[in-house]
Amino acid sequence: MNRNSEDQPWEDRFRKLKKLDRAQPRPYFYTRLEARLKARIEQSEAAAVLPWWLQKPAYALGTLGLLIAMNVAVALWQNRPAVPETDPGTYEAFVQDYQLNHQNAFVDE
Amino acid sequence: MFTFNDTARLQESELIAELRAGRESAFRMLVEMHQDKVYNTALAIVQHPEEAEDMAQEVFVEVYQTIGQFREEARLTTWLYRITTTKALAHLRKRKAQKRFSRLTSLFGINNEVLHDPPDFHHPGVALEQQEEMSTLFRAINRLADAQKVAFVLHYIEDQSHREIAEVMQGTVSAVESLLHRAKQNLRKQLTPFYQERKNP
Known part of the structure; x- marks a missing residue:
């Protein structure tokens, strides 16, 4: 059997595809397309109003997260418990400055 | 004119x-x-x-x-x-x-x-008696490499010439011919058992 006679049946099988009836999209294709196009235009108009970094949800969420984290940090810093400072004029401050303790301070008396 | x-x-x-x-x-x-x-x-x-x-x-x-x-x-x-x-x-x-x-x-x-x-995909334009054959053929087309699939679909379904396909794929006519040749070889490999079984059930 030569090559052409071997190829021909396959070519005939593939050519059946050319004879298929053309498929049609569902009715009102254009109406649905118009609605999609309108939504897409509105979406791009809304996007044009926002800055570029807010147009992408990942950037917007990241920015929001960063703002919340900064607010929490500031709130914690503002409300930290105050460290009691010793008044330099008191007896306690004098003992602390000269690294004395109560036992040593009066040992020579 | x-x-x-x-x-x-x-x-x-x-x-x-x-x-x-x-x-x-x-x-x-x-x-x-x-x-x-x-x-x-x-x-x-x-x-x-x-x-x-x-x-x-x-x-x-x-x-x-x-x-x-x-x-x-x-x-x-x-x-x-x-x-x-x-x-x-x-x-x-x-x-x-x-x-x-x-x-x-x-x-x-x-x-x-x-x-x-x-x-299995059943093309709406397929006559009832050809449904099994066409469904097998479409399954085989689905397994082709991307470029072979495009060339084959444009030629055998959209009836585009080799030159037109080359323009669509932004390649040369000889590249399209080679793609079509390989696509047909691959389809033959995949479909031979199906047609043999049909011949000798």
Whole structure:
């Protein structure tokens, strides 16, 4: 059997595809397309109003997260418990400055 | 003297000018003229009617948005086929990635729902007595490599010449011939058992 006679049946099988009836999209294709196009235009108009970094949800969420984290940090810093400072004029401050303790301070008396 | 092709081209450039001017009637005309080609090409590649319609709509949305960038070096039909095949192949890749991801997540028990291959595709234009054969043929086409699939679909379903396919795929005629040859060899390999079984049931 030569090559052409071997190829021909396959070519005939593939050519059946050319004879298929053309498929049609569902009715009102254009109406649905118009609605999609309108939504897409509105979406791009809304996007044009926002800055570029807010147009992408990942950037917007990241920015929001960063703002919340900064607010929490500031709130914690503002409300930290105050460290009691010793008044330099008191007896306690004098003992602390000269690294004395109560036992040593009066040992020579 | 103008030939038929020149006249068609003249009409096409008028249509493009109207589209660029944002005329709604021109867009409607474009859709009515080409929706059949776009839908059938997408259907042959994605092999799912709803997804093919979604592809076809996306093609026309892209045409509407980018008509200003269309250089009239190629014919409008060539440009439409190029957008359609690119979108359809991208859709197939996305579908494959989703399937792979769902399989992976199901292994870790995150999501137990595994995406399965869509059921056998039955082209709506196939006569009842040919349904089994055509369904097997479409399944085999689906397994071809991307470029082979595009060349085969454009030639055997859209009846495009080798030169037209080369323009769509932005390659040479000999590259298209080679793609078609390899596509046919691969299909023969896949389909031989089916036709043998049919011959000797």
